[in-house]
Amino acid sequence: MSAQGGTTRDDTALQAAGVRRRQGRGVSNLAMRGLQLLLALVVLGLWELGGRAGLIDQFFFPLPSDIFATVWTWVSSGYVFPHLWVTMQESVLAFVIGAALGLFLGFLLARVRFLDRLFDPFLQMFNALPRVVLAPIFLLWFGLGIWSKVAFGVTLVFFIVFFNTLEGVxxxxxxxxxxARMLGAKESHLLRHVFVPSALTWIFSSLHISVGFAITGAVVGEYLGASAGVGYAIAQAQGVxxxxxxxxxxxxxxxxxxxxxxLVNRLERYLLRWRPAR
Amino acid sequence: MSTTTPPDRRGDAAPEPALVWRGCTKTFETPGGGSYDAVRDIDLVVPAGRFVSIVGPTGSGKSTILNMAAGLLEASSGEVESFGAPVRGVNRRASYMFQQDALLPWKTVLDNVALGLTFAGVDTREAHDRARVWLERVGLKAFTDRYPHQLSGGMRKRTAIAQAWIVDPDILLMDEPFSALDVQTRQIMENELLNLWSGSGKAAVFITHDLDEAIALSDEVVILGAGPGSTVVATYEIDIPRPRDLLEIRDDPAFIDLHREIWGRLKQEVERTYAAQNERESA
Incomplete structure (x- = not known):
């Protein structure tokens, strides 16, 4: 009886939310997409016309048509793909290593109060350091190959995952x-069934930022000194x-x-499917 | 017997009470560096198979008493014994139903109910089979694959009941488990709890601030005095015959008499609590 009562209440709540959403939106999804496309075309069109009329300097702001032509050349000739491949490798490695380190240290410090207190000032210091200044020293330590970029990306990803894990646990x-303890959970059970899932929600919520930082790390690293990668390709173009x-x-x-x-959105929606919709 | 039964279990004939509090005092430190006694010199016995409610005004340390029996809090002085053995760490003979939602939000209803069995090392298939039996018993057979947030408040409480009962505890500790529910759902849940409990032989300790609820469910009602430093001020035997129908019991003359008598005592403590509160606020 109360079960039915609950379902009815939920349904009403859902309907109410649906009504609110429809009212709030005003314009349908499809129409909004059309408007967005129109806005993009207008901006690009004005840019193109301004460039051709001489109002915008084509050297500093190349015509959109020329940019797309260059993109097409890079893609159709296959020039960009080896660079993209290198950048992706660096990003994935930076993300995996940074996240693994962040998770490990986050859990350790959250569960061992002594270590948390011991390490706290040092972690704050390293976090306060603007990470870009590390790129030159990593270049010297790890060379022009992918590892200097990976190391750079790791320093960016690590702190996000670390602090989120610490807070999450x-x-x-x-x-x-x-x-859980009353139900007989030992420390290992608590870790697996309570602390890890709880920390993972925090980490997944920061997944967009940490994945973005992994890519940023790779590109900035390549820009500063590399022999391949999209950042390197941009630096080369700038050089001429x-x-x-x-x-x-x-x-x-x-x-x-x-x-x-x-892709990250899809993954997040799947992994956090137990969470109430916001 | 289930695999969750601890090895130190005594013979069934042992007349040991389920819980005994012996002169238990719990002192908390305040952030300002001082300290106060939440409860003082609690002496209480809960025999096996008996339903005891603890009622008291706000801040009378009801939850503290329960948490000491659960082993989640250690008494500052005095000791809690469970079936003759002192409680050290979590009380393995007891299950606990919390006032707040304590289901793991990232686990389905089925996995939540099976949790105690999973911790005890029961293999997943058997744990799920036994969890399904319990879910059918609490009327949630159709909701096994839902997540807690997809259930109504009453359904979450049913899940919590199944979760606490599946490990077949000898003691049920309940801390205002239904206080967040609306009045109708609450009465239905009380009735279902009583149906499960009757004949189970389990001891139950039920915390509530609702005297109606306490009388309707219990064999014995314990009244705590105004806090801080509260202690047991009175106990009342509830001799209303079982089985009881909780949807009708509030019209029973015996119920009304008991209620009048106990409320007379409880009212003094409630008034003292409010008087103390007003004094603090005006100071």
Whole structure:
């Protein structure tokens, strides 16, 4: 009886939310997409016309049509793919290593109060350091290959995952822990069934940022000194004052990051499916 | 017997009470460096198979008493014994139902109910089979694959009951488990709890601030005095015959008489609590 009551209440709540959403939106999804496309075309069109009329300097702001032509050349000739491949390798390695280190140290410090207090000032110091200044020293330590970029990306990813893990484990609801202990959970059970899932929610919520940072680390590292990668391709174009190439590199990176973001969204929705919709 | 039964279990004939508090005092430190006694010199016995409710005004340390029996809190002085053995660490003979939601939000209803068995090392298939039996018993057969947030408050409480009962504890500790529910759902849940409990032989300690609920469910009602430093001020035997129908019991003349008598005593403590509160606020 109360079960039915509950379902009815939920249904009403859902319907109410649906009504609110429809009212709030005003314009349908499809129409909004059309408007967004129109806005993009207008901006690009004005840019193109301004450039052709001489109002915008084509050297600093190359025509959109020229940028797309360069993108097409890079893609159709296959020039960009080896560079993309290197950048992706560096990003994935930076993410995996940084996340693993962050998770490990986060759990350790959250469960061992002594270590937390011991390490705290040092971690704060390293976190306060603007990470870009590490790139030159990593270049000297690890050379021009992918490992200097990976190391750079790791320093970016690590701190995000670390602090989120620390907060996630410390912030576990006391009642959940007490309940699990009353049901007979040992420390290893608590870790596996309570602390890890709780910390993972924090880490997944920061997944967009940490994945973005992994890519940022790779590209910035390549820009400062490399022999391959999208950042290197952009630096090369800049070196010969080829602004079209710089913009083309930016555009390709943008598309790649968007695709990665969509994939991360899918993954997040699957892994956090137990969470109430926001 | 289930695999969760601890090895130190005594013979069934042992007349040891399920829980005994012997002069238990719990002192908490305040952030300002001082300290205060939440409860003082608690002496209480809960025999096996008996349903005892603890009622008291706000801040009378009801949860503290329960947490000492659960082994989640250690008494500052005095000792809690469970079936003759002192409680050290978590009380393995007891299950606990919390006031707040204590289901793991990332586990399905089925996995949540099976949790105690999983911790005890029962293999997943058997744990799930036994969890399904319990879910059917509490009327949630159709909701096994849901996550807690997809259930209504009453359904979450049923899941919590199944979770606490599946490990077949000898003692049920309940800390205002139904206080967050609406009045109708609450009465239904009380009835279902009583149906499960009757004939189970389990001792139950039920914390509530609702005297109606305490009388309707219990064999014995314990009244705590105003806090801080509260202690047991009175106990009342509830001799209303079982089985009881909780949806009708509030009209029973015996219920009304008991309620009048116990409320007369409880009211003094509630008034003292409010008087102390007003004094603090005006100070």
């Amino acid at each position: 410390k912030g576990v609801d006391r009642v959940l822990v007490d309940n 004052f080829d602004t079209r190439g710089v913009f083309a590199g930016m555009f390709i990176l943008m598309v790649v990051v968007l695709v990665v973001d969509v």
